Amino acid sequence: MSHNKIAHKVQNLQSSAIRELLKHSKMEGVISLGGGIPNPDLFDREGLEMAMEKVLSSTWKDAFQYGLSEGSPELRGEICQLLSGRGIRCGIDEVVVTSGSQQSLDILARALINPGDIVVVERPTYLAALQVLQLAEANLMSVGTDGEGMIVDELEALVKTTPIKAVYIVPTFGNPGGVTLAEPRRKQLVELAQRYDFVIIEDDPYGEINFTDKTFTPLKAWAAEMGCSDNVIYTSTFSKILAPGARVGWLVLPDWVKRQVVILKQATDLHTSTLSQSLTYHYLTTGRLTGQIALIRDAYKHKCEILCQAVESELGEHLTFHKPMGGMFLWAKFKYEMNTTEWLKKTLNNGVVYVPGEFFYCNEPDHATLRMSYVSVTDENLKEAVLRLKASL
Numbered sequence: 001m002s003h004n005k006i007a008h009k010v011q012n013l014q015s016s017a018i019r020e021l022l023k024h025s026k027m028e029g030v031i032s033l034g035g036g037i038p039n040p041d042l043f044d045r046e047g048l049e050m051a052m053e054k055v056l057s058s059t060w061k062d063a064f065q066y067g068l069s070e071g072s073p074e075l076r077g078e079i080c081q082l083l084s085g086r087g088i089r090c091g092i093d094e095v096v097v098t099s100g101s102q103q104s105l106d107i108l109a110r111a112l113i114n115p116g117d118i119v120v121v122e123r124p125t126y127l128a129a130l131q132v133l134q135l136a137e138a139n140l141m142s143v144g145t146d147g148e149g150m151i152v153d154e155l156e157a158l159v160k161t162t163p164i165k166a167v168y169i170v171p172t173f174g175n176p177g178g179v180t181l182a183e184p185r186r187k188q189l190v191e192l193a194q195r196y197d198f199v200i201i202e203d204d205p206y207g208e209i210n211f212t213d214k215t216f217t218p219l220k221a222w223a224a225e226m227g228c229s230d231n232v233i234y235t236s237t238f239s240k241i242l243a244p245g246a247r248v249g250w251l252v253l254p255d256w257v258k259r260q261v262v263i264l265k266q267a268t269d270l271h272t273s274t275l276s277q278s279l280t281y282h283y284l285t286t287g288r289l290t291g292q293i294a295l296i297r298d299a300y301k302h303k304c305e306i307l308c309q310a311v312e313s314e315l316g317e318h319l320t321f322h323k324p325m326g327g328m329f330l331w332a333k334f335k336y337e338m339n340t341t342e343w344l345k346k347t348l349n350n351g352v353v354y355v356p357g358e359f360f361y362c363n364e365p366d367h368a369t370l371r372m373s374y375v376s377v378t379d380e381n382l383k384e385a386v387l388r389l390k391a392s393l
């Protein structure tokens with residue numbers, strides 16, 4: 001059999017650069033600022049054990065049986081409560097449980113995009129969203145970001161002349177940029193969606209990992225206030241606040257797209273694992289999530305502080321960055337011309353890896369950028385990693 005038996009659109013599919021990199025990060029002595037994985041030392045073993053016991057003791061047969069494609073009503077009820085704490089008011093009929101936000105994005109891409117439809121993303125943006133959008137044969141365009149997130153004026157100039165189908169955005173504590181869309185820009189973005197009739201896909205895995213006292217209103221909540229809820233589709237996940245291995249996320253959907261999404265979900269995997277949903281539901285009823293989020297937030301904030309300080313003091317003359325207000329990533333850029341993909345070979349020799357920035361662009365990559373994840377590295381190793389980066393210059 002030859003390669004050309006493979007469908008055209010997947011023939012040139014590349015494995016995620018980050019997943020390739022993770023191979024190096026497992027090498028003896030290498031400090032990895034690469035993968036965006038939550039710190040497993042913070043997983044709530046006790047809480048998960050309590051939840052698992054409840055799974056097995058209560059309506060346990062349901063946890064091992066097929067379920068609804070929309071997801072379990074009990075879990076969707078808990079999700080609605082969680083969302084009200086984020087300022088999003090919705091009923092369980094608007095919520096569809098997915099096998100993680102990644103699946104939400106895949107299903108949305110299939111539900112919304114015809115080949116050639118223009119989808120606008122941030123520059124830089126989440127790599128796996130690019131993969132999904134490219135597979136759906138979207139025509140990708142990008143607008144720049146600064147310390148206040150997407151430069152919405154740039155988007156405005158674009159949509160005045162070009163009809164677009166959707167904007168994909170991670171507005172709060174973004175991956176990879178680590179930046180957060182400022183409140184006036186949130187309003188401006190939703191207004192644009194309303195005026196120019198496009199869909200906003202709001203991807204919010206990190207919103208709860210907030211290092212500040214400020215609250216950031218989800219675009220979905222702004223849209224409700226501005227009477228255009230139909231324009232925003234929201235997705236989030238338990239991956240960063242509970243456990244990514246459970247593979248439980250969700251979508252909040254306007255009526256006009258809900259039915260098609262449920263049918264696509266059915267066609268994809270029938271439904272998200274009932275066992276995982278049941279575990280997540282029972283975990284939520286233990287009431288431990290709030291404490292767990294606080295624990296994660298404090299730990300990540302501390303690590304972010306250490307990495308930012310080390311980068312500032314050791315690499316301040318070489319790199320600029322916006323200090324993250326939350327989330328898992330520090331994005332930095334060389335002050336001079338540099339190719340971070342090339343540089344990685346040197347840093348790997350010195351025992352440290354990061355993700356070169358070029359992978360996070362759909363076009364015109366900025367080769368002088370890099371993403372560093374701080375959450376799963378010890379304090380000492382964060383400092384040591386920065387020293388190794390310095391030694392690689």
Ligand code: PMP
Pocket residue numbers: 036099100101102103126170175203205236237238239244248249
């Ligand atoms: N969106 C963004 C921005 C992410 O960073 C991630 C995880 N890396 C996901 C979606 C997917 O998360 P999951 O499928 O585990 O919910």
